[in-house]
Amino acid sequence: MAWFKKPKKEITRAVGKKQVQVPQGLYAKCKGCGSILYNKELDKNFKVCPKCGYHYQLSSLERLYLTVDSGSFEEYDEKLDSKNPLDFPEYTDKIKKGQEKAKMTDAVITGMGKIAGQPASVAIMDFQFMGGSLGSVVGEKITRAVERAIEKKTGMVIVSTSGGARMQEGIFSLMQMAKTSAALARLGEAGLPYLSVLTDPTTGGVAASYSMLGDVNLAEPGAMVGFAGPRVIEQTIRQKLPKGFQRAEFLLEHGFVDAIVPRSRMKQTLGQYLKFFRS
Amino acid sequence: MRPFPAKGFSQVKAPKPLARSNGKKPKGDDAISAAWKKVQLARHPQRPFALDYIQRIFTDFNEIHGDRVFGDDQAIVAGFAYLGDQPVFVVGQQKGRDTKENIKRNFGMPNPEGYRKALRVMKMGEKFKKPILTFIDTPGAYPGLGAEERGQSEAIARNLLEMAKLKTPIIAAVIGEGGSGGALGIGVANKVLMMENSIYSVISPEGCAAILWNNREMIRQASEVLRLTAQDLRSFEIVDEIIPEPEGGAHLNHDSAAQNLKKAMEKNLKALVGLSPKALEEQRYQKFRSMGMFQD
Ligand SMILES: [Zn+2]
Numbered sequence: 001m002a003w004f005k006k007p008k009k010e011i012t013r014a015v016g017k018k019q020v021q022v023p024q025g026l027y028a029k030c031k032g033c034g035s036i037l038y039n040k041e042l043d044k045n046f047k048v049c050p051k052c053g054y055h056y057q058l059s060s061l062e063r064l065y066l067t068v069d070s071g072s073f074e075e076y077d078e079k080l081d082s083k084n085p086l087d088f089p090e091y092t093d094k095i096k097k098g099q100e101k102a103k104m105t106d107a108v109i110t111g112m113g114k115i116a117g118q119p120a121s122v123a124i125m126d127f128q129f130m131g132g133s134l135g136s137v138v139g140e141k142i143t144r145a146v147e148r149a150i151e152k153k154t155g156m157v158i159v160s161t162s163g164g165a166r167m168q169e170g171i172f173s174l175m176q177m178a179k180t181s182a183a184l185a186r187l188g189e190a191g192l193p194y195l196s197v198l199t200d201p202t203t204g205g206v207a208a209s210y211s212m213l214g215d216v217n218l219a220e221p222g223a224m225v226g227f228a229g230p231r232v233i234e235q236t237i238r239q240k241l242p243k244g245f246q247r248a249e250f251l252l253e254h255g256f257v258d259a260i261v262p263r264s265r266m267k268q269t270l271g272q273y274l275k276f277f278r279s
Numbered sequence: 280m281r282p283f284p285a286k287g288f289s290q291v292k293a294p295k296p297l298a299r300s301n302g303k304k305p306k307g308d309d310a311i312s313a314a315w316k317k318v319q320l321a322r323h324p325q326r327p328f329a330l331d332y333i334q335r336i337f338t339d340f341n342e343i344h345g346d347r348v349f350g351d352d353q354a355i356v357a358g359f360a361y362l363g364d365q366p367v368f369v370v371g372q373q374k375g376r377d378t379k380e381n382i383k384r385n386f387g388m389p390n391p392e393g394y395r396k397a398l399r400v401m402k403m404g405e406k407f408k409k410p411i412l413t414f415i416d417t418p419g420a421y422p423g424l425g426a427e428e429r430g431q432s433e434a435i436a437r438n439l440l441e442m443a444k445l446k447t448p449i450i451a452a453v454i455g456e457g458g459s460g461g462a463l464g465i466g467v468a469n470k471v472l473m474m475e476n477s478i479y480s481v482i483s484p485e486g487c488a489a490i491l492w493n494n495r496e497m498i499r500q501a502s503e504v505l506r507l508t509a510q511d512l513r514s515f516e517i518v519d520e521i522i523p524e525p526e527g528g529a530h531l532n533h534d535s536a537a538q539n540l541k542k543a544m545e546k547n548l549k550a551l552v553g554l555s556p557k558a559l560e561e562q563r564y565q566k567f568r569s570m571g572m573f574q575d
Pocket of ligand 1: 030031032033034035049050051052053054
């Protein structure tokens with residue numbers, strides 16, 4: 001599998017001067033199968049357990065490297081920054097911490113690039129930044145990315161991971177769901193494809209807006225995708241949820257994703273789909 | 280019978296019913312008391328619900344049922360009626376006043392089939408070139424097992440996308456609780472109105488208090504920091520108009536509250552019916568497109 005043998009320096013080339021984080025510590029116990037994994041080994045396999053196939057979360061830069069052709073990515077709106085429209089307690093601090101942790105201004109990277117040779121407008125979310133929550137900056141960047149796809153007549157690819165709406169922005173956060181979905185309505189009317197990639201976890205306001213609206217919805221194996229979090233549901237129905245509930249396989253079974261695509265094949269799959277829809 | 284939470288969608292345990300919350304005067308400043316008071320009024324069991332307004336505002340309301348896919352969700356009522364001489368399509372989230380009706384209405388928390396029924400009826404509005412009026416009053420979309428199986432998130436997302444495209448006037452009125460995505464699922468409108476004592480929020484005060492202070496009892500403070508009152512939302516230009524309620528709240532005089540909302544709906548509709556289908560879509564797009572606060 002050549003896809004994980006690419007030299008590390010390619011990462012830097014793919015994403016400009018930004019650095020990809022290497023996990024701390026020497027080894028860890030796999031969340032999927034419990035076996036002891038060397039972090040180096042896990043990293044080499046792009047954070048998929050070589051034993052059980054458990055897909056660990058990726059930062060948006062790691063995802064960008066895996067998804068977008070080397071040297072083809074042009075980032076947009078990278079300086080778009082949050083305000084604190086409600087004067088919400090501790091929000092300004094949380095943003096600052098998120099920016100230090102994720103090394104980006106907010107929870108999504110957007111830009112134009114090529115995926116397996118196919119031009120696309122790309123948005124990649126990052127769970128490290130305040131749980132990938134959907135605030136004004138994420139909503140605006142994604143909306144602009146969709147409008148850019150319309151303008152440049154390319155397909156749109158959004159890789160989602162999010163705990164949902166950003167509470168600290170209150171009603172402004174909620175309205176990003178409408179804003180992004182309206183932009184996707186226009187993309188559709190322009191006859192341009194939207195491929196939604198659902199990664200672990202995608203819930204709440206992001207699940208209930210753009211991430212569920214793909215012409216094709218693709219999910220990584222095991223990704224948790226749902227409207228309400230499992231804890232909320234358990235408390236509502238007062239019973240334990242069945243095993244595998246809200247996982248990608250459950251969504252496939254119930255008709256809400258088109259395919260489950262392992263990380264190693266995602267780029268190639270997206271490229272094929274983009275090519276088909278634009279042919 | 281399935282056990283239902285006392286009060287809708289929130290991030291944690293089902294909140295206690297209002298009556299059982301201690302009657303002590305809330306700590307903190309007047310703003311905290313004021314916001315909390317609005318929350319209580321918005322959830323008042325005697326407040327006019329969607330059907331109370333529908334009966335008073337329209338004539339010849341005909342309810343129609345079902346999403347044509349799975350079933351009929353009674354947390355959402357839908358149908359057609361006349362607003363004066365104007366034929367309109369109507370969609371509303373419906374709460375119950377007593378336990379029996381609340382079970383039937385699922386406490387106003389729609390399942391996916393409710394959103395799909397709403398969309399079916401709204402698309403009829405477009406097909407037959409009639410305006411659509413929606414009544415928002417929900418603690419949130421239902422966070423249940425079946426709701427997830429049947430794609431709650433897809434159902435809401437689909438409504439957001441489709442409502443953005445509808446080539447007919449849409450007016451949404453928040454009449455009580457505007458609970459997050461569950462409210463927005465019938466709320467992508469050309470004009471959004473809010474009753475004076477209604478609320479509209481991304482999360483319930485209970486859920487916010489649990490996340491922020493790990494303490495559900497801090498709901499008064501949470502009600503304040505969320506800026507969820509009609510007055511807050513008007514100041515943010517998220518809603519277009521606040522509809523006055525009778526002295527003390529809409530629950531004290533349903534007729535008067537409905538009269539005020541009717542007048543506002545008629546006025547707003549008059550301004551919209553002259554617009555071309557394309558202009559209506561564009562106005563709605565730009566309205567939501569401009570929402571958000573960030574630094575470029
Ligand atoms: Zn493993």
